[in-house]
Amino acid sequence: MVEIGDRVLLYAVYGADSGVPVMSFGGTPSTRWKRPEVVATIESSGVWMVMPDRPGYGGSTRQEGRTVASVASDAVALADALGWERFAVTGGSGGGPHALACAALLPDRVTRCAVTGSNAPPLVDGPEPTEAEEQADPRRNRTSWRAVHGDLRPGLEETARTIMAAVEAGGPEFPPDPGSPPGPPAREDPSAIARLTATFVTSHDGWIDDHLAFARPWGFELGDIQVPVSLWHGSADERAGKYADHLAAAIPHAERKYYVGGHIPPTNAYRELLRWLTLS
Template sequence: MVRVGDRMVLYSIYGDEDGLPALSFGGTPSTRWKRPDAVAAIESSGLRVATPDRPGYGGSTRQPGRTVASVVEDAVAVADALGWGRFAVTGGSGGGPHALACAALLPERVTRCAVIGSNAPPIVDGPEPTEEEELADPRRNRTSWLAVHGDLRPGLEETTRAIMAAVEAGGPEIPPQPGAEPGPPAREDAAAMARLDATFVTSHDGWLDDHLAFAAPWGFELGDIKVPVSLWHGSADERAGKYVDILAAAMPHAERKYYVGGHIPPANAYRELLRWLTLS
């Protein structure tokens, strides 16, 4: 735990004590606790990975009005507490914009930036987007529009009820990869249930504030990023592929990385992403 002003930022550490430093930003929603398959990949990667909880998640103090760029202050605090001068950054899904913020605003400290299934700045002007508009361009999505023009919290609560009902009915912790069998019932694994509870049940504040931040100006320009960037997405994740098109157009130097799978990367893809972060 580190203090940033009057806030507490909680984080976990994984991997080799002497490994190359990296900060990993979780999705929206998620917490600092990695699943066993991710921990195993990190432990074999040669990296030392810190996973901070953004404000409102996992016990980190809420920060109303935070922007995507606000994460940089927390990233610096964690890195300084660990004695890291230089470090890589990565982020999955809603963690992607936060990793990109560090790459843009900390060019003297960030070595590489890998994002997977990341979203791009949304378009929130005009009337509520239709389903057809969202399918054509994911920047025109109802979630971001509601963050500006409505109230997201009832929808987050409804999503939570659906997810936890499926878990109680015997569902796995995460959806299976396309074509794969579901994992074991999460309700039979105390650690899995703890992760699910922390992510979906304990508080929706971090989840809500992430979406509010995505829908507001991010606080940096994607085109200002100069450090090496890789943009990853799965073959079955059409929405993320469209976001990659947008991000790549804004960052012509970024590498596009494609893997077979869905929004949550399979172990082999995650290992490859971690390996990319170690390249000089």
């Protein structure tokens, strides 16, 4: 736990302290507690990784009105607490913008930045987007539009109930990639239920505040990023690919990285991403 003013920031650490320091930002929503196969990949990749719960998640104090850029000061406080002068950053899905914020705003601290399935700044002007408009350009998505023009909480709470109902009916912790068999029933794994409860039941504040932050100005310019950046997405994740098109056009010298799979990278792709972060 790190104290930041009147807030606390909770985090988990994985890997050996002799490894390359990496700060990882989870998706929207998520928790600092990671699945065993993810932890095993981290531990075998030569990195020393810290995963904070953003404000409003997992016991970290809510920070109403936070922007995407707000993460930078939290990252500095956490790195200082760990004794890290320099560190790499990574983020998956909704964690991607937060990793990019650190890359843009902390050029003297951040060495490299890798994001997976990251969203790009949305377009929230005009009337509510149609489904066809969202499919054509995910920046014009209904969640971001409603964050500006409506109330997100009822819809997110219904989504959470639907996810937990599927788990209670015997579903896996994560939906499988297209064409892949589902994982084992999450209800039979107490650790999986704990992760799901922390993500979808305990509080929805962090989830809501993430979407509010994405829909507002992010607080930095993608074009200001000078550290090496890699943009990863799966072959079956068309939405993330369209986001990556916009990010690649905006971020100088960003590398495109592809893997076979969906929104969540398989073990081999995640291991390669971590290897990329350790390059000097």
